[in-house]
Amino acid sequence: MAFQLYDTASRQIQPLVPVQPGRVSIYHCGLTVQGPPHIGHIRKEVVFDVLRRWLERSGFTVTIVANVTDIDDKILVKGVEQGRPWFAVAYENERALHAAYEVLGCIPPTYEPRATGVVPEMIEMMQTLIERGHAYAAEDGSGDVYFDVRSWPSYGELSNQRIDDMQAAEDAPPEGKRDARDFALWKGHKAGDPESASWPTPWGRGRPGWHLECSAMASKFLGEEFDIHGGGLDLRFPHHENELAQSRAAGQQFARLWMHNAMLNLAGSKMSKSVGNTLLVSEVVKRVRPIDLRYYLAASHYRSIVEFSEESLAEAATAFQRIEGFVRRAAELSGPGDLGEVSAAFAEAMDDDLSVPAALATLQATIGEGNKLLGDGDSEALRGVLASVRSMLDVLGLDPLSPTWDRGGDDAAYAQVIDSLVGGLLEQRQEARATKDFATADRVRDQLTAAGIEIEDTPQGARWSVKGDN
């Protein structure tokens, strides 16, 4: 089966037919950097990271562009609140986003342009839209530039809405709009806004509206037609609808497929800064291992809502640790080896709209086989199974042996010291067991357990691990 994906625009599963054979171009909406990322934001990064890894594994050369929208109303407000330049706020949060990518093992995008870096391209695009009769400078002299939705008959095609059915935005001031649904391509400079947040245009000084930056970046970095446009489902309207309208109205083909990931809910509603029910990535990884968090985010289907709970997160960690336990024990017996081939069932599941849950079911079956070989001590056959398991995990960004998860610093040195100390105790325990002095043997084990170290007896002798860490 060739790779196919649920396309939001046609509301159907569609085959991926790349513009250029062998290459896949993907644009997905990054963040408006008004705050540090929460785990809902990073769910989206994990989803697109898995997509990228799978396409690359399938032999495609993938170019992936994600924007950083580094100017908007809220960033300006925060700058004022915090008594520092708006760009300091944006930059700090951009760095927090990068830290979150890294801690969860997401490969950075190929290019990650900033909205403020494509202002000339946005101006050109507005000129094109005005020439073609799809945009206009506000008649009130505000310097705003609007897209004229009534001039574009297919407006609403992405979210399957008709303009006349749309609820008129309550908070939309009439301003200089011809229609209440017209959206701002560009916002004229207002008294009180910092000078640094404005750029010269043929219509006066001003700053980008939301939406236009993505159209400008997508065509600049991927061309006028590209393969997949993605983002969170909450961006489908108005953001993606507006991007599609302005790019098509400017004469571009734009995205072939639209891929939207479902939300991560907390306490019944979408995790969102405005609701205040957020869990920051930087906080969660203090109490949950990043690889366990990644498994939690990656394990459910990308189009299913994930209802966050501590219980389901803990359960995901347990499930992953079973997988990881196999990998570590197998690697101890037969060596880590190299990545192998994924199973045919795994490939079929991933090709079918990125069906990670089905892919994980086949992975579990492979691990079951591997555990039997481990019990038999068949290190030769085990090597092949381990290579396959690691390769499947690698597609999900979850190979426990990947250097991604090495926690640098002094860890390696400490591990040697601990191994030597624990090794001595295990020898004592083994001597006691040999003379059937089980009271002493158990006392040693209890002592280690109390220190957070788990002991497993295997045919190759005792192995130890830090609790919850395999």
Add this chain to the structure above:
RNA sequence: GGUGGGUUGGCCGAGAGGCGAGGCAACGGACUGCAAAUCCGUUUACACGGGUUCAAAUCCCGUACCCACCUCCA
């Protein structure tokens, strides 16, 4: 009011006309000095009411509830 998605066993989570995905938990067995880990086995399902069909969790109609979007949002 409009648009899209959902409701599956104690829990998480797939599937989309016939064959009980998978995981976690529980219980039984094997292994073990005892454990742990692992393996084998067992148990509990498709929101509700109609309909179509030889056959429905799956298709159709209706009802209830939930989520998202229509306003800043991954």
